[in-house]
């Protein structure tokens with residue numbers, strides 16, 4: 001069986017790390033892929049006026065899964081609608097520290113389960129009068145239930161014991177109140193243990209005692225910020241993959257952006273993108289292959305070569321070749 005994968009490299013280092021993930025997937029002899037490349041981001045907008053051409057939407061909608069690199073200034077115009085195209089309601093962001101890397105917190109293994117459709121990223125912003133602008137924070141029981149069910153199921157399926165529900169219901173009583181009460185109801189239905197945490201204090205605890213957390217279920221903005229914070233604990237954005245999961249379709253992308261400060265130099269760390277491809281393999285049911293890819297990335301992180309963000313001087317291509325060799 002051949003799996004059709006939409007490949008959208010995007011801008012900046014997206015163009016450099018996406019081919020790395022494709023070459024790792026191509027190196028797996030046990031799975032057949034057909035890659036269909038499509039354009040999105042600043043460059044295609046400059047050319048055509050559209051950051052996410054209809055053709056790209058169609059390719060992502062029809063594919064079995066999508067690999068996305070990163071977009072630049074147009075990121076919101078690309079990734080928000082693309083998440084919509086694949087119907088994704090859950091953003092899964094694992095942050096792990098790896099042996100041999102000089103991480104701020106070497107005992108981190110946390111998966112952020114981020115609500116991916118609403119909250120302050122509802123997109124409902126207005127200028128009501130000159131000098132006053134508002135944002136509507138939308139929280140629905142349906143989306144809160146979907147993300148909580150996904151989070152508790154994810155914890156169980158992946159052998160994680162501790163589930164934390166992040167919120168700020170003491171201040172945002174209606175919106176986060178609904179998020180929290182819905183997530184707690186889901187936990188009660190499942191007879192699952194959980195903790196709740198105010199998201200600001202949680203940020204501090206994640207820095208000081210990350211080993212106490214496994215799965216953290218978050219509203220949209222909190223998940224975005226806390227997972228980037230966790231990236232800092234484990235060695236930087238070059239290490240964090242993510243999955244945008246829907247009922248039937250899914251999109252996989254590194255947590256990082258187009259990194260204009262290093263784009264074009266050929267030194268971007270491909271690990272986040274390759275680990276995103278491992279999440280794609282999981283999603284398609286190739287658990288064994290996903291494990292092999294993770295092991296290969298881990299082995300190269302430990303022994304090198306490493307890119308400059310991890311203190312090395314190797315190129316993206318050299319690291320990718322080492323990962324493929326390990327496989």
Ligand code: NAI
Nearest residue numbers: 070071072073075079237238256257258259262268269309
């Ligand atoms: P960024 O993630 O692009 O870069 C932040 C820092 O991390 C930079 O110093 C960069 O060099 C470093 N970095 C990131 N990925 C790396 C990698 N694989 N290897 C080595 N170093 C890496 O975030 P920033 O600077 O806030 O945004 C840059 C552009 O990316 C903006 O135009 C933003 O809109 C866009 N962006 C796009 C996203 C997406 O497409 N999903 C997500 C975040 C930002």
Ligand code: MG
Nearest residue numbers: 224225228255
């Ligand atoms: Mg972000």
